[in-house]
Amino acid sequence: MCDVPRVTAAVLIIGDEILSGRTQDSNLAVIARFLAPMGIELMEARVVPDIESEIAAAVNLLRRKYDYLFTTGGIGPTHDDITADAVGAAFGIPVEHDHTAMAILAERYRPGEFNERRQRMARMPRGATLIRNRISTAPGFQIENVFVMAGVPKIMEVMLDDISPRLKRGVPLVSRNIRCSLPEGQIAEQLQAIQSAHPGLRIGSYPFFAPPGSGGASGTTLVVRGRDEAEVSTAADEVAELVKSLGGIATAVE
Amino acid sequence: MCDVPRVTAAVLIIGDEILSGRTQDSNLAVIARFLAPMGIELMEARVVPDIESEIAAAVNLLRRKYDYLFTTGGIGPTHDDITADAVGAAFGIPVEHDHTAMAILAERYRPGEFNERRQRMARMPRGATLIRNRISTAPGFQIENVFVMAGVPKIMEVMLDDISPRLKRGVPLVSRNIRCSLPEGQIAEQLQAIQSAHPGLRIGSYPFFAPPGSGGASGTTLVVRGRDEAEVSTAADEVAELVKSLGGIATAVE
Numbered sequence: 001m002c003d004v005p006r007v008t009a010a011v012l013i014i015g016d017e018i019l020s021g022r023t024q025d026s027n028l029a030v031i032a033r034f035l036a037p038m039g040i041e042l043m044e045a046r047v048v049p050d051i052e053s054e055i056a057a058a059v060n061l062l063r064r065k066y067d068y069l070f071t072t073g074g075i076g077p078t079h080d081d082i083t084a085d086a087v088g089a090a091f092g093i094p095v096e097h098d099h100t101a102m103a104i105l106a107e108r109y110r111p112g113e114f115n116e117r118r119q120r121m122a123r124m125p126r127g128a129t130l131i132r133n134r135i136s137t138a139p140g141f142q143i144e145n146v147f148v149m150a151g152v153p154k155i156m157e158v159m160l161d162d163i164s165p166r167l168k169r170g171v172p173l174v175s176r177n178i179r180c181s182l183p184e185g186q187i188a189e190q191l192q193a194i195q196s197a198h199p200g201l202r203i204g205s206y207p208f209f210a211p212p213g214s215g216g217a218s219g220t221t222l223v224v225r226g227r228d229e230a231e232v233s234t235a236a237d238e239v240a241e242l243v244k245s246l247g248g249i250a251t252a253v254e
Numbered sequence: 255m256c257d258v259p260r261v262t263a264a265v266l267i268i269g270d271e272i273l274s275g276r277t278q279d280s281n282l283a284v285i286a287r288f289l290a291p292m293g294i295e296l297m298e299a300r301v302v303p304d305i306e307s308e309i310a311a312a313v314n315l316l317r318r319k320y321d322y323l324f325t326t327g328g329i330g331p332t333h334d335d336i337t338a339d340a341v342g343a344a345f346g347i348p349v350e351h352d353h354t355a356m357a358i359l360a361e362r363y364r365p366g367e368f369n370e371r372r373q374r375m376a377r378m379p380r381g382a383t384l385i386r387n388r389i390s391t392a393p394g395f396q397i398e399n400v401f402v403m404a405g406v407p408k409i410m411e412v413m414l415d416d417i418s419p420r421l422k423r424g425v426p427l428v429s430r431n432i433r434c435s436l437p438e439g440q441i442a443e444q445l446q447a448i449q450s451a452h453p454g455l456r457i458g459s460y461p462f463f464a465p466p467g468s469g470g471a472s473g474t475t476l477v478v479r480g481r482d483e484a485e486v487s488t489a490a491d492e493v494a495e496l497v498k499s500l501g502g503i504a505t506a507v508e
Contacts, residue, residue: 018282018286018299019296021283025283026278028275032273036275045272045273049297049298054298076438077438077442078441079446079457079459081459115439116443118439120442154463184331186367188332188372191332204270204271204334205334207406209390
């Protein structure tokens with residue numbers, strides 16, 4: 001299984017509204033969960049403001065470093081929607097009105113409503129391929145290994161459906177989650193030993209705390225991840241045994 | 255007001271669990287809303303996996319590019335908590351057990367419980383200053399312009415309280431939000447004109463869509479931001495007038 005090449009990806013979230021705290025991003029987690037079953041590893045994410053040079057620089061760095069780059073935001077009709085221009089600048093490719101995108105958008109609007117600003121939503125770097133959007137029609141686009149999507153979560157999600165068949169697959173990570181009633185510090189030493197015995201796996205340890213006075217439980221969620229299902233299973237069993245041997249309760253969770 | 259130097263910041267979110275989609279990050283928005291009233295501009299955010307070289311490279315780039323860098327995650331007692339080592343490596347400073355942190359932690363545990371792994375939570379680059387954590391005791395640390403905080407949201411939030419007095423202030427951005435009943439494409443052209451007339455401001459346009467069949471409203475939230483309160487106010491009034499002149503309803507919102 002180790003002979004299958006890894007497939008990697010990055011996410012670039014574009015928008016002042018995320019950096020100002022006005023909007024809580026939710027697209028990153030959605031993209032991560034979309035990629036995981038395809039065996040595409042999300043290696044990095046960045047959030048940049050609506051500044052063309054910053055967007056272009058990040059696009060160029062990330063598209064070269066990883067197999068795929070997914071961007072969200074900045075493809076609407078207003079002056080702050082500059083992603084198409086930034087991506088065009090990154091590739092050194094002129095940005096123009098795409099004929100198919102123009103036709104799709106023209107059909108959506110009533111006569112006279114398809115104004116110059118709305119036509120901007122059909123602009124993309126020459127040679128780009130459309131990403132369909134069955135919710136609000138305005139398409140995203142793909143150019144080489146870069147997928148440019150809307151920032152509105154529901155629209156981004158349907159764009160992922162359209163992108164899915166275009167992506168090469170890797171070997172999906174298998175993961176087993178164990179909810180443990182003990183604090184991290186009590187299991188850390190032996191957990192390190194299990195990790196050391198399985199260098200091909202990644203074992204994560206995530207404490208959770210009950211709100212004071214809630215009567216809820218505190219403890220640690222332990223996550224064993226890897227490409228070799230049998231080894232993940234073995235290591236997860238070892239983790240569960242460890243918890244029990246220390247007097248804790250281990251529960252397999254989704 | 256333009257003579258006041260800008261104060262800038264970046265956020266570095268450390269953790270496989272964010273990139274796998276297991277955990278939805280909420281710390282970025284919290285930090286953004288913490289910085290805004292102090293006039294500290296959050297310019298960029300990155301999410302990196304639990305890989306020391308990746309963390310160190312991002313730390314070095316971001317601490318040099320911005321006035322402040324805030325990191326979250328990776329400071330617990332387990333093997334996957336490698337932020338202190340990564341930050342030490344980034345600065346080229348040895349990482350050791352801090353005496354004060356050791357004393358704070360020793361007090362928290364019962365005799366025999368303060369094991370070697372828990373003592374790891376006192377490790378930080380030599381010369382670092384503690385960031386207090388009144389919830390779970392284990393401190394974060396500051397080294398130069400880098401603030402290393404926990405990933406657990408409640409703990410990160412109390413660490414921000416401790417950091418606040420250490421930060422220099424800029425001129426806060428003033429913002430006015432206008433909820434508009436018209437779609438973006440209908441206001442985009444004249445909105446661009448208002449933006450062009452106020453190059454010192456940033457006008458953002460964010461569409462919202464009612465779920466199909468909900469009977470709810472769709473429209474656009476328009477956000478006018480800038481440092482000059484009078485100009486922000488003027489431009490916001492112009493935006494509201496524009497919406498009304500096009501037959502829409504404009505409502506000031508928080």
